[in-house]
Amino acid sequence: MNTPRHTFTRSERLKSPTLIGRLFKDSHSYVAYPLRVVWLELAVPPATATTPVQVVISVPKRNFKTAVARNRLKRQIREAWRLHKHLLYEKRADKPHISLMLMYIAKETLPYSDIEAGMQKMVRKMP
RNA sequence: GUCGCAGAUCGCUCUGUCGCCUUUCGGGGAGGAAAGUCCGGACAACACAGAGCACCGCACCGCCUAACCGGCGGGGCUCUUUCGAAAGAAAGGGUACAGAAAGUGUCACAGAAAAUGACCGCCGCACUCCGUUUUCGGGGUGCGGUAAGGGUGAAAACGUGCGGUAAGAGCGCACGACCGGGACGGGUAACCGCCACGGGGGAUAAACCUUGCGGGUUGAAAUGCCAUGUACACCUUGCAAAUGCGCGGCUCGCGCAGCUUCAUUCCGCUUCGGCGGGAGGAGGGCAAGGGGGGUAGGCAGCGCAGAUCCCGUUUCGUACGGGACCAGAUAAAUGACAGAGGCUUCGCGCAAGCGAAGUACAAAAUCCGGCUUAUAGAUCUGCGGCGGUU
């Protein structure tokens, strides 16, 4: 058993505005508190993709007014994704590529342990 | 030492594990405000004969500056404190501070009157009534004169004194205050001092306005460039079919006929291989080469650069030399977690120390110069008060 490398490079991020627009139009979603998960299967993966999943992380300005608070939450979510994404990769080893959006929906800042628990729940609920 | 005010500076550190962006592969990687976007520029594209009007902005003076509604210094006005009997002086703060003698507007309530000021009062004249019966005194009505006195008000038509008058009045005079243009002295100037002359006009321009000065417009999502494909306009060549007519909302689409084709279906004939006809579907070109616009996306603009800062020399305008600073992301990198330490406050303790809590505000988005706002805590300088020591 080789230990997976917990990386998070540029090609693993979802950047295309058109794809993100499709994510909001026709997609599946569920809640793994404190995260809301929006995802979409793509038959043809984008050219920039090198991994089974491309992810975008979002924290709404409505709930967190200052950029400092939003940045810290996004970084914590990113770390949780980085350390747990291999579980989702194993689960979806022979299924199509997906675009994934993780939105932070709690009204206040929660400790990192809660975000980590939400990330594990997200992997369990993903089909 | 402590408290207050003003100014200036700094604004947590280290280790481990796992990561991110960038790179010339050595390395580098948020701020004093990166914020608000309130001013001014650099830079870029477009426009551009000259002048005027309109619109917007600015408004005491000098200097700094690439420039500014910025900074520094000065002047005027004004407020506070201290000293002083007062005049005034000192210190500190504020100041959008051109023009009210170009014109227009507004000035609530109160008050006689708020800008052509006569309500009461005072004075004169005429008529009349009463007392007195000589003069005179008092009242009423009318016509005039008068800004000395009057409750008001934010503001009341220069102030004090003398003269003057029927009563009064800058009506006249003296002194003083204010305004105007002028001489002299000081100052680069704003302005200040002083002298004589003239004047009598409330406030408000962050009301309209007038005067002077400035402003071409748009902003890095500007702008320039590259360009994937079983996508597309157009051109050439080749390929057995790929043409004609009509309609509509007419660079596009639809319908009908013809043409080509079919792992479809029906009928007829059949030597069971097929052939002919009808229905239905599909096709409005394809391939190769050229080639343009440009979507997704990418590159430049965008930083080892500079109106930057420091030091030294200098002919003190400046020039030269040396050094410092050194992010470059684009659905957004500059971190997450764990541990240790520092600092502040509180509690316990004689003390050493122990424990608990806190450690701000806020994150680049082309780049500079300012302004404004947020900010735990720390350091330095100056001034003042209080206490202690010498």
Added chain:
RNA sequence: GGCUCCGUAGUUCAACGGAUAGAAUAUAAGUUUCCGGAACUUAAGAUAGUGGUUCGAUUCCACUCGGGGCUA
């Protein structure tokens, strides 16, 4: 990123620079009713904040805070 507009009771709107900021509706109390509704009477409730101009500011000016719209 740039440009631009707005902020008045809980809500929707008024108010030439002039008295104690007005109206509707909502809220509360009372009258009426067997009870409720409706009606009537009464009360409470606001100029986003700070500073300035002015005798006087919701109004004029500056800054701050909050919200909306336009543009690509």
